[in-house]
Amino acid sequence: MIYIHVPFCRSFCTYCDFYSELLGEEAGPLKRYTDELCAEIKRRSGEMDDSLKTLYFGGGTPSLLPLTHLTRILLTLEECGHGGPYREFTMEVNPDDIVEKGLPYAQSLKALGVNRISIGVQSFDDELLRWMNRRHDALCAKEAFRIVREAGIDNISLDLIFGLSNLSDKGWESTIDQALELNPEHISCYQLSVEGESLLAALVEKGEYEEASDELCRHQYDILCQKMKAAGYSHYEISNFAKPGFEAVHNGGYWQRRPYVGLGPSAHSFSGKGRSWNDEILEDYHLTSEALSVEDEKVETLMLALRTARGIDAEFLTANCLPENINRLVKAGALVKTGSRYRIPEDHFFVSDEIIRELV
Ligand code: SF4
Known part of the structure; x- marks a missing residue:
């Protein structure tokens, strides 16, 4: 990419x-x-x-x-x-x-x-x-x-x-x-x-x-x-x-958090482990990198996957979020389990940020 x-x-x-x-x-x-x-x-x-x-x-x-x-x-x-x-x-x-x-x-x-x-x-x-x-x-x-x-x-x-x-x-x-x-x-x-x-x-x-x-x-x-x-x-x-x-x-x-390389001023990249970004200047720009902590990775995975109708792997969610939070959201209709994945249904997409905040 x-x-x-x-x-x-x-x-x-x-x-x-x-x-x-x-x-x-x-x-x-x-x-x-x-x-x-x-x-x-x-x-x-x-x-x-x-x-x-x-x-x-x-x-x-x-x-x-x-x-x-x-x-x-x-x-x-x-x-x-x-x-x-x-x-x-x-x-x-x-x-x-x-x-x-x-x-x-x-x-x-x-x-x-x-x-x-x-x-x-x-x-x-x-x-x-x-x-x-x-x-x-x-x-x-x-x-x-x-x-x-x-x-x-x-x-x-x-x-x-x-x-x-x-x-x-x-x-x-x-x-x-x-x-x-x-x-x-x-x-x-x-x-x-x-x-x-x-x-x-x-x-x-x-x-x-x-x-x-x-x-x-x-x-x-x-x-x-x-x-x-x-x-x-x-x-x-x-x-x-x-x-x-x-x-x-x-x-x-x-x-899906796949690695990508972003080129040109201000472009961001993701190596699979860390993120980096170019300076916001037209000439002679440089790259700054930042490693992600395990917690950062968890939050990113949740935030990005739950934006999609495909949702997130159920095993990942249950391994990383409190069961009482998941159950409460499921009861409220804010999370739905389909097969081996959890997703936010369309009628709750608009409040997905709040739902994700509750999970993390
Ligand atoms: S200012 Fe430029 S980058 Fe921003 S929305 Fe307009 S055309 Fe796009």
């Missing part, structure tokens, strides 16, 4: 505090980024585990990376013995880049081996998109989807956001309906949170935005779950829905 972080954005979205650099028209930063990334691939090639054979370009905005640079990165991976074809090769894209660069760009991505595209749609409500400071509108998102499909990508995921106090039921239902009309294979839906360095945090501070209550978030989540179920998607992870056979392989590896 290889993750590559592309830390550039054309503008910053209201809610986001990911590490990213504002990209202007100059070519220098992208070239220097690619140089350093290729050097890192060579340096860390020995850490890469190809058992799942997935490659994921996330950001930032990977669709800002010119094809020449993307090709160089892929060739460097190949030189190091980690080239394609990949079982899953995902590229996150912004709708405005796809529409601006057009069908030839999407076709080139496919020719380079990309077989899954994740489009950052967030909403189909133009007013909300402007409030989020996104660069696209609803029409642009739909056009981007059409282009990606026309290029022959048969595994498309859409990202949506809920949990906003300025999102009406009607607006939310309409966004989900418009997403479903496109017939994507996968939808990821994240609850908005107010992150420390984001513009949104400043708005909250100034009293210009009031966070959505837990009840409202729960209500919006319930609307989502009902609509996705009616449309035939499986709710296989708290924030993820897929048509049968289109569950994300790479992200699935994270939830």
Whole structure:
């Protein structure tokens, strides 16, 4: 599993505090980024585990990376013995880049081996998109989807956001309906949170935005779950829905705690025993590592596995959690045992953090 972080954005979205650099028209930063990334691939090639054979370009905005640079990165991976074809090769894209660069760009991505595209749609409500400071509108998102499909990508995921106090039921239902009309294979839906360095945090501070209550978030989540179920998607992870056979392989590896190597500024890695992360700077970044204690490993395993509909091995749960806690949660319907596994049922996904806290 290889993750590559592309830390550039054309503008910053209201809610986001990911590490990213504002990209202007100059070519220098992208070239220097690619140089350093290729050097890192060579340096860390020995850490890469190809058992799942997935490659994921996330950001930032990977669709800002010119094809020449993307090709160089892929060739460097190949030189190091980690080239394609990949079982899953995902590229996150912004709708405005796809529409601006057009069908030839999407076709080139496919020719380079990309077989899954994740489009950052967030909403189909133009007013909300402007409030989020996104660069696209609803029409642009739909056009981007059409282009990606026309290029022959048969595994498309859409990202949506809920949990906003300025999102009406009607607006939310309409966004989900418009997403479903496109017939994507996968939808990821994240609850908005107010992150420390984001513009949104400043708005909250100034009293210009009031966070959505837990009840409202729960209500919006319930609307989502009902609509996705009616449309035939499986709710296989708290924030993820897929048509049968289109569950994300790479992200699935994270939830199973498989080792992965994260490359590029601010990218995180997991060796199977410890975690490490690159500095949040564009050039000359370094890796910091941390070993995990037995307790850390236990908590991580529980937290990650219980986010999924597959749940956790019953033996692991009973060996690591108090029986009275497990029994209480089972009685309350917050944990269900199916065969040799325990899982949190969908109607309790929303409070999974509290359930996991009770267990650990
Ligand atoms: S949400 Fe994506 S495009 Fe927007 S600022 Fe964050 S990384 Fe950049």
